[in-house]
Amino acid sequence: MSLRHRNVNEFLEQNGIDVIDSDLGERIVQLAKEPPSHIVLPCIHKKKEEIGELFHQHLGTPAGNADPQFLTETARHHLRETFLTRKAALTGVNFAVAETGEFVVCTNEGNADMGGHLADIHIASMGIEKIIPERKHLGVFLRLLTRSATGQPITTYSSHFAKPRNGQEMHIIIVDNGRTIQLGREDFRNSLKCIRCGACMNTCPVYRRSGGHSYHNAISGPIGSILAPNLDMEKYADLPFASTLCGSCSNVCPVKIDIHQQLYKWRQVIVQKGYTTAAKRASMQVMNITLSNPAIYHTGGKVGRWVLKHAPFAVNNKFNPWYKQRDMPEPPKDSFGEWYEKNRKSK
Amino acid sequence: MSSRDKILAAVAANQPQLTALPDISFLKGDVNGVQEKFIATLTAIGGKVIEVDNFNEITAYIKATTTLSQRVITTLIELTNMVELINDNSVLPHTFQDVELSIINAHLGVSENGAVWVKDDLLNHRVLPFICQHLAIILNKQNIVPTMHEAYENIGLENYGYGTFIAGPSKTADIEQSLVLGAHGSRSMTVFLMNTPSAHD
16 A cells, blocks of 8 residues: 555556556456555445456456455465566565564455565565554554454454565665655644554545545545645645544544544645635635624625525526535525514514 | 665654653453453454364364375474475475465464464464465464463564464455455464473473
8 A cells, every 4th residue: 555655556567567466455456447445445445246347357257256255266366376476575564663673564365475475575665654662562553453444353464574584585665755744743743643544434424425536645534634735735635625524533543643633724734825726715705704794794694595585596507516416495584683683582 | 865864864853752652561461261262262253273182183183174185284393294394494485385284383372362473483484374275273272362462572572583473364355345264365274272281291
């Protein structure tokens, strides 16, 4: 996933190096030429029938077979051939230990171990924030990871690599990619605690409706929305606004990142830096004037109700984004203020 | 300035206030019933546990579950009368691609998650527990600890090249979240829980 984030696969392919993803879900989205939509379950957006069709096209399985057991068995044979013939294995890193210099890779499928133990060269890539102080702290983090990801007590394989095997080369790539900038942003540095469990996505009402691809970033969901603006504020200016700020993400986060607070803070930074659309700026300005002046507010309300009632075509058109998928509400006879004046105040 | 120096300088320049390393020594599990809990947990995650008193019971089990044409390997000297012993580190790891069953020792088991800890001194080849179709682990019943915290306390600062916690058969739920056992690693994991420290002791 960390490689995906920086388009390493695409770069290697442009340079004549064939890269094959070995995690089942990653392989499926690679065959479909799509980005992953979830950090733990990369092809969660695909129906098994679509996967059956992909395997039929690329791996020669019978058309119409969409049995997960059969498709997984097919991928096992296909990728075993890959593990046995490839010269270099690229893996990520879940945790690295400062005290011992080892790194830990967690998988349920066993793909990191099959790759790493068979290839002549093992290249492990990690962000600087993966480093934890001491080996014994792995006890804390390995317990947290799967409990918050899939609900398992631990991943099937938690492999600790300290030295290459005899005759093997091992390289570790430690990546910054904006992390030191984030470290310097006091309001946002907490996001570097993320262990990529996906709990915030699984609970998020927006992610669960819209899916990972709508975030147009390798890491989607609430955590993606607070990490992405650090990399490119203009490109990802929309993400912190695509939230109800309900706080469910912060509530489930095992490493206690204040995700919804950071979403709210990013909105302010993005507006101050001027990365909002002109329409939004103008409408906010109108809103500001209206809400700070009672006379304009009352007149505006009256005009709005009159228009809804007598000239609905003025708002029921394609220039009104609300109307695109919804009906406009019935206009009430009078405003709350007018109703209150009539029914309560006089009594 | 190398990229490494640049990153280190940027990290140094953006350091948050230092906080003291927390004391995690209070994190301890319940030592009562660890064997029973280990068996229950490993069974729940798709593994199999068989309690044995000696190596004869293990060889009987291997005879009953494998055929002569299947390649069965071990790194345990106690099993060599019937199983191929792997003690040559110079062969390519790829030569184990036809292995049906690997039988290896484990240092310790963790009752809270059903994992066993194996280092490369028990493996000879790191790929052995992964490339086989089926995996069998021999674990001394006395070597089960309650949680990962005791496991790391036990491992200490030992200097190893490679070590891994293995908890059950390899699995995936990437297709519509249906759980399938046997992704890339072994299709099954059987733990022989040895009642006495070792048969020849």
